[in-house]
Amino acid sequence: MNDTKPKKQAAIAPPPRRSRRKNGGITLRDVAALAGVAPITASRALNTPSVVSEQILQRVKKAVEQTGYVPNMLAGGLASRKSRLVAAVVPTISGNVFLEVVQSLTASLAACGYQLMLGQSGYEDSREDELLEAIIGRRPDGVILTGIMRSEQGRKRLLNSGIPVVETWDLTDHPIDMLIGFSHEQVGVEVAQYLHNRGRRRVATLSANDERAQRRMKAFSDAAIALGMALPGETAVPDWVMQAPTNVGMGRTGLRELLARHPDIDALFCSSDTVALGVLTEAQAQGIQVPERLAVVGLGDLGFARDLNPPLTTVRIDGAKIGSMAAHFIVERSQEREVRAGIVDIGFCIVERGSA
């Protein structure tokens, strides 16, 4: 009852009580006392109601309402080793490409009572490492990475931490834990084939300088060359590389630059729909007919893609599915249910629309 003897310790004999802050917040103790039960019983009433008698359940509920008690999940997490927090790392959210994943993740997690911690790593690896420390320190029940973790140090840290990890948006034979992604090389190859099938013979790329985009473009270029979509002797298709994160303006500039050097190109594979929007805009401004004179393919199938004029042909990756699968995996795992980790190639599809 009276466990807060604030100041003035008695004298010499009993080890003097040091009062500690006790900031007046309502705790489970208070609720339990009010309900006339032990704290653990109140805890059970809140967390595993099925294991408590109806009568006590009601008393506890009432006490919670009266006091406005909100459980301290830091304390709960410390004791139970379940933080119900999941961390996600994306290069940036401003690019829009990862938004769908983040959105779906937040929603799926919230539905299970988990919260999302969001970190932006930028496109350089340097920030990723310190971010990782901050993340692991929070003992999240899972970590979702965009891309595969390349730094050996990062892999080790993650592995040692024992936290379930989902790497996404790429493929590798040696994921840390679970992997949900797709092959960027395959994207490049299929887009090249797609354009070839539609009669394009002079293709080019407009791409961000990030590692995954570069791999797509390399594969695209190689496939294009193999398909004969290049001038004799060329070892790569014309390209224009931009600093990530890219934007619409860069797409416009890119098209101008590319056209200045290679006026004869008839198809363009862009590293994102945002860039493609820039290309479409510039083409329209210059009176270049799309797709007649120039075919344009984007990547991401962002919200606006279908509604442009012409509608944008693009590579669709099901970000919502990545998000929900990742969330599912982590939630199951953190509840010690069996989930087979492993590699999921979620694939992609080329959405054929008007621009190509």
Place this chain on the structure above:
Amino acid sequence: MNDTKPKKQAAIAPPPRRSRRKNGGITLRDVAALAGVAPITASRALNTPSVVSEQILQRVKKAVEQTGYVPNMLAGGLASRKSRLVAAVVPTISGNVFLEVVQSLTASLAACGYQLMLGQSGYEDSREDELLEAIIGRRPDGVILTGIMRSEQGRKRLLNSGIPVVETWDLTDHPIDMLIGFSHEQVGVEVAQYLHNRGRRRVATLSANDERAQRRMKAFSDAAIALGMALPGETAVPDWVMQAPTNVGMGRTGLRELLARHPDIDALFCSSDTVALGVLTEAQAQGIQVPERLAVVGLGDLGFARDLNPPLTTVRIDGAKIGSMAAHFIVERSQEREVRAGIVDIGFCIVERGSA
């Protein structure tokens, strides 16, 4: 030294030790033991290095490296009542309008060693309340809300929790704590004036059905009427309302619908740049000259706005500033430094570009 007597308790006399999980994670104790100091000293070496001797500092650092120790911030937070976590609630991140704020928030917070927890409330108030409970339970050092908290229950919860709160993106005379926003009414009025100054006389609105957008549009409409930009007897300008969150396609549809009913409109105020992009696209598809025949004004100054054709005239709100101010406020507050809370009208500006 040997404080882990794993199994086999002696016999009867001493109260039998129940071993608890002890999951093998490296703790501060381990580091301290390795460095040959007390745990608290190791703690000081990590958190307030200036207060320990150079020699011990080195020993602890070395022990940390050797063990790969990562501090458990759940435990630290519980003990110190500082979680170094900040929660942000946005209606949705897919709309793009709040991205700049989230981005800037994440960055500013990360720079101070804080992490962001992201919650999406949707545009209905219902989810907001349960989200709030999950958030408060985590005892974040601050909460950043998009919009002002309208539910009385929510306000009380937040107030009782004692957590610093920043409401954003709107203005009110009675914020919970701090407020960084702008007047949606003023936006409406100034855009009306802007269009009036440029000779537009038959304006309309294309708007999401969320509360703030509606207020902007109402103010816009009232101001337009007052300025004589309506037919005699009209009490509101033509409008088309869409379900939030809006997208480009809705903008296209909206323009068609509006034009079908009011072929004579010469200016359109859209509730977001995304919608405006749809309008521009549809106008282009229909051969409607912008701005000659139809002026278009957006809101948000999203990344693409300046790069459209014509460049989009829009209302710019400095989301990055909102984010960094909010972060600053919360960080200072959580370090018990004096920060004057209060109301900051961050304003907005109409960015004049080609579309109006």
Place this chain on the structure above:
DNA sequence: ATGAAAGCGCTAACAG
């Protein structure tokens, strides 16, 4: 400058 003790608020483990 360093340390011992006492919790932060909660739950796992073990009784009854």
Place this chain on the structure above:
DNA sequence: CTGTTAGCGCTTTCAT
């Protein structure tokens, strides 16, 4: 079904 006890891993308070 309910309670007792002992921590989770860290930091505060007080003492040296």
